[in-house]
Amino acid sequence: xxxxxxxxxxxxxxxxxxxxxxxxxxxxxxxxxxxxxxxxxxxxxxxxxxxxxxxxxxxxxxxxxxxxxxxxxxxxxxxxxxxxxxxxxxxxxxxxxxxxxxxxxxxxxxx
Amino acid sequence: xxxxxxxxxxxxxxxxxxxxxxxxxxxxxxxxxxxxxxxxxxxxxxxxxxxxxxxxxxxxxxxxxxxxxxxxxxxxxxxxxxxxxxxxxxxxxxxxxxxxxxxxxxxxxxxxx
Numbered sequence: 001x002x003x004x005x006x007x008x009x010x011x012x013x014x015x016x017x018x019x020x021x022x023x024x025x026x027x028x029x030x031x032x033x034x035x036x037x038x039x040x041x042x043x044x045x046x047x048x049x050x051x052x053x054x055x056x057x058x059x060x061x062x063x064x065x066x067x068x069x070x071x072x073x074x075x076x077x078x079x080x081x082x083x084x085x086x087x088x089x090x091x092x093x094x095x096x097x098x099x100x101x102x103x104x105x106x107x108x109x110x111x
Numbered sequence: 112x113x114x115x116x117x118x119x120x121x122x123x124x125x126x127x128x129x130x131x132x133x134x135x136x137x138x139x140x141x142x143x144x145x146x147x148x149x150x151x152x153x154x155x156x157x158x159x160x161x162x163x164x165x166x167x168x169x170x171x172x173x174x175x176x177x178x179x180x181x182x183x184x185x186x187x188x189x190x191x192x193x194x195x196x197x198x199x200x201x202x203x204x205x206x207x208x209x210x211x212x213x214x215x216x217x218x219x220x221x222x223x224x
Binding site: 031033035041042043044045048088094095096097098099100101102103104 | 115142144153154156159161166167202204206211212213214215216217218
C-alpha cells in the first residue's frame with residue numbers, strides 16, 4: 001500500500017513554466033527519492049536526498065526536504081515537452097531496501 | 112550496460128493459464144524487486160531478494176504467485192492459475208549495494224482475459 005501522498009495529482013503547464021509537486025510521508029526516513037515514469041515505460045530515478053540534506057539540485061530539478069514537516073517538494077524549472085511524465089516520490093519502509101511509493105503526480109507540459 | 116531486462120514485454124493469456132515473467136537485473140546488483148502497477152492500487156512491492164535470497168514476500172497477493180531467483184542474473188515471477196484481476200504492469204528493479212535508488216526494467220504488461 002502507498003504510504004506517501006503527493007499533490008497535486010495532475011498538473012498542466014505551458015512550456016517554459018516551472019512545475020512544483022509535493023510529497024508527504026508519515027514515518028521517519030533516512031532518505032527520500034524521486035522517480036519519473038514516461039508513459040508505457042519503467043521508472044527512472046531522478047534524485048535521492050538524505051535526511052540531513054535540505055535541498056539538492058540536478059540540472060533543472062530542485063528537491064527540498066523538510067523532515068520536521070515530513071514533506072518534500074520537486075521543482076522542475078523551465079519545463080519542456082519532454083518533461084511530460086508521472087513523477088513519484090519514494091522512501092524506505094521498514095528496512096533500507098523496501099521503498100514505498102506515492103501515488104504520483106502526472107505532469108503535462110503544453111508546447 | 113543494457114539495464115534491467117524483462118520479458119516478455121506484453122503477455123495476453125486466458126484465465127486459468129500459467130504465466131511466467133522473467134527478469135535479468137543489472138550485473139553486479141545484489142538486490143532484486145518485483146512490483147505490480149495498476150491504476151487502482153498504484154505501484155506495489157510484491158517481493159524482493161538480497162543475494163538471491165527472498166527477504167520479504169509479504170506483498171505477494173496469494174499463493175497463486177511465486178517468485179524465484181536461482182542465480183544473480185535471473186529471476187522469475189509466476190502466476191498459476193492466472194485470473195483477470197492479475198492484469199497489470201509488472202516491473203522488475205535491481206539495486207546495487209552502493210546506491211540507494213533502484214533501476215527499473217521496462218515492465219511486462221499482462222492481460223488476463
